[in-house]
Amino acid sequence: MKKICIILGIIALILFSKCTMEKPQAENLLLTIEIDYGADNQRTISTEWEDGQTAMEALQHVATVETHPVGQYVFVTAIDSVKGVRGSKAWYYTINGEPTKKLAINKTVDPGDTISWIYKTDVCSGTVERYK
Secondary structure (H helix, E strand, C coil), X not given: CHHXXXXXXXXXXHHHHHHHHHCCCHHHHEEEEEEEEECCEEEEEEEECCCCCEHHHHHHHHCCEEEEEECCEXXXXXXXXXXXXXXXXXXXXXXXXXXXXXXXXXXECCCCCEEEEEEEECCCHHHHHHHC
């Protein structure tokens, strides 16, 4: 009887340790948002990832965001009161260091992603002008 209890105890420990090893790590369910306002003004924020969350929603969780619709598009025009200047400066983003081919409102993110927003030279205003 003592041997059976020991064996059952060992099996329980193995099952318990396997269950705890398979749980996702808390840090894997986070997103990192980097915001570069220019002029050496940057900040990095961690926020919880949510299933189906877009890059825009993640940004809105950590900053004050202004947007502007142009036809079927929605552009970020200001982050924390740093406003884009049409034809001069605008907000762009990357995910894990790679540019995306979607607007932030349409781009879903994965847990562990780093979303970087940078205020830089506007290269897109002329291309969306025709969609007004």
